[in-house]
Amino acid sequence: xxxxxxFGPRRERPNYLHLSVGVCVAVVMFLVYSFLHCTPNEPALVxxxxxxxxxxxxxxxxxxxxxxxxxxxxxxxxxxxxxxLIRSSFQVASAYHLGEAxxxxxxxxxxxxxxxxxxxxxxxxxxxxxSAQRRNEGKKKGxx
Numbered sequence: 001x002x003x004x005x006x007f008g009p010r011r012e013r014p015n016y017l018h019l020s021v022g023v024c025v026a027v028v029m030f031l032v033y034s035f036l037h038c039t040p041n042e043p044a045l046v047x048x049x050x051x052x053x054x055x056x057x058x059x060x061x062x063x064x065x066x067x068x069x070x071x072x073x074x075x076x077x078x079x080x081x082x083x084x085l086i087r088s089s090f091q092v093a094s095a096y097h098l099g100e101a102x103x104x105x106x107x108x109x110x111x112x113x114x115x116x117x118x119x120x121x122x123x124x125x126x127x128x129x130x131s132a133q134r135r136n137e138g139k140k141k142g143x144x
Contacts, residue, residue: 012063014061014062015060015061015062015063016061017066018060018061018066018069019056019057019060019061021060021066021070022055022056022057022059022060022069022070022073023056025056025070025073026049026052026053026055026056026073029048029052029073029074029077030045030049030052033045033048033049041084041088043110043114044080044081044084044088047080047084047111047114047118048077048080048081048084050118051076051077051080051117051118051121051122052073052076052077054118054122055072055073055076055121055122055125056073058122059072059073059122059125059126059129062129063129063133064129064132064133065132068128068129068132069125069129072124072125072128072129073125075121076121076122076125079117079121080117080118080121083114083117087113091103091106094106
């Protein structure tokens, strides 16, 4: 009887300390962006804030190094700012060459285009954490 196997998913508790640190980092980044006007426009600020809180609430509770999570969040913000600089220059160039009617297309497909970088960076962060976890588990098995 003492040799029972438990099948199914393990229940693990989220790392609430990492989650609270992540929320604090995301709020600080939002305040820096809003006070220093680092973003090119308001939709950029909204999308980067959406990314920050999505990333914090879905990545930070997982196992992994807090420093790695914060650096992934910061690199995601850099990607988001670069994305908006490139996107706004395409928007200006298309409005100049194709006319003002093309702005309507940007308003309609803008959130869909934003999801491309948000989902890509979020999945990249998941894969970085998973590969680090597998590497750590391999070291534990090899060292034991």
